[in-house]
Amino acid sequence: xxxxxxxxxxxxxxxxxxxxxxxxxxxxxxxxxxxxxxxxxxxxxxxxxxxxxxxxxxxxxxxxxxxxxxxxxxxxxxxxxxxxxxxxxxxxxxxxxxxxxxxxxxxxxxxxxxxxxxxxxxxxxxxxxxxxxxxxxxxxxxxxxxxxxxxxxxxxxxxxxxxxxxxxxxxxxxxxxxxxxxxxxxxxxxxxxxxxxxxxxxxx
Numbered sequence: 368x369x370x371x372x373x374x375x376x377x378x379x380x381x382x383x384x385x386x387x388x389x390x391x392x393x394x395x396x397x398x399x400x401x402x403x404x405x406x407x408x409x410x411x412x413x414x415x416x417x418x419x420x421x422x423x424x425x426x427x428x429x430x431x432x433x434x435x436x437x438x439x440x441x442x443x444x445x446x447x448x449x450x451x452x453x454x455x456x457x458x459x460x461x462x463x464x465x466x467x468x469x470x471x472x473x474x475x476x477x478x479x480x481x482x483x484x485x486x487x488x489x490x491x492x493x494x495x496x497x498x499x500x501x502x503x504x505x506x507x508x509x510x511x512x513x514x515x516x517x518x519x520x521x522x523x524x525x526x527x528x529x530x531x532x533x534x535x536x537x538x539x540x541x542x543x544x545x546x547x548x549x550x551x552x553x554x555x556x557x558x559x560x561x562x563x564x565x566x567x568x569x570x571x
Contacts, residue, residue, distance in 0.1 A: 368482045370506065371406055372549065375399040377460060378423035381551055383508055386410060387482045394418065394501060394508050395551060396427030403427060404434060412437040413481060416473075418510025418551065419498040420448025421523075422457035428466045438470040440479075442490065444497025446472055454524060473499060489538050493531020494519035500539065507548045507558070513539055515548075515556040518567045535561075535568045 371384040376398030383394040384406045391410045395418055396403055412435035417425050420441060428439055428449070441449065448454040449466035457464035475490035487502040494511040498519070501508040511519035513535055521528040539548075544559030562570035 368484060368503070370549070373399070373402045373406070375402055376423045376426055379552060380423040381549065381553075382427070383549055385481065385503070390482065392416065392479075392481050392486070393427075393431060395424040395510065396431055397423045398426040400427045400430040400434075403431065407435070411435075414479065415439045416479075416486075416501060417441040417445070417449075417469075418500065418508065418512075419495045420445035420455050421495070421511070422452075422455045422460065422462070422464055424510065424551065425449060425455060425466050426457070426462075426464060432467045439467060440471045440473050441469050442488075442497035442499050443472040443474060444490075444492070445495055446497075448495070448497075456523065475499075491531075491534035491538050493521060493527055493529075493534045495523070496525040496527075496530075498534075502542070502546075505543065505546050507539070507542065507546050509539070509548050509550050511551040513548060513556075513561060513565075513568075514550045514552060515554045516561070516565050517553075518565070519551070532568050536570070540568075540570050 380397035385392040452458040452463035477488040479486040546558040
């Protein structure tokens with residue numbers, strides 16, 4: 368499985384394309400579909416996965432859904448944000464956005480098969496009530512839950528600093544320390560790095 372990252376949209380979100388020779392999965396298409404589509408090409412787009420419902424992570428849903436016969440997935444707790452420009456914050460940046468409807472709702476522990484691997488859903492509330500991370504072996508796509516030496520903001524609707532800290536301590540810091548973390552904004556990191564140097568959530 369090849370992992371490609373492109374920074375997209377007006378808030379510079381990281382979009383990840385997981386692909387093999389035949390299929391692809393896109394995590395958080397936050398805009399600039401012209402950067403994403405060539406990386407999928409003639410492959411089957413098996414899934415679009417939104418780690419949460421904010422505009423900068425969902426703005427590319429519609430053009431990708433229009434181009435490919437694919438399945439859009441988001442957590443049950445966040446799916447209503449797709450249809451509400453106030454909840455998904457698109458109205459705040461002057462571009463009210465309503466996404467196409469999801470084809471499936473994700474829950475903690477759900478397992479998605481791709482390229483002979485399992486993409487495991489970890490429900491990690493805090494940035495939003497329905498924020499999820501996607502674990503693929505020793506890779507973790509953390510959305511806006513965990514950043515390099517930082518964490519996602521919690522002062523937006525349905526955010527909670529207490530829930531965020533609990534999610535990181537009990538769901539993410541329990542993963543192997545060599546787990547590579549691909550973040551929703553900025554550079555990637557590892558669980559071991561964050562357990563030592565992240566001043567927002569200290570391990571132990």
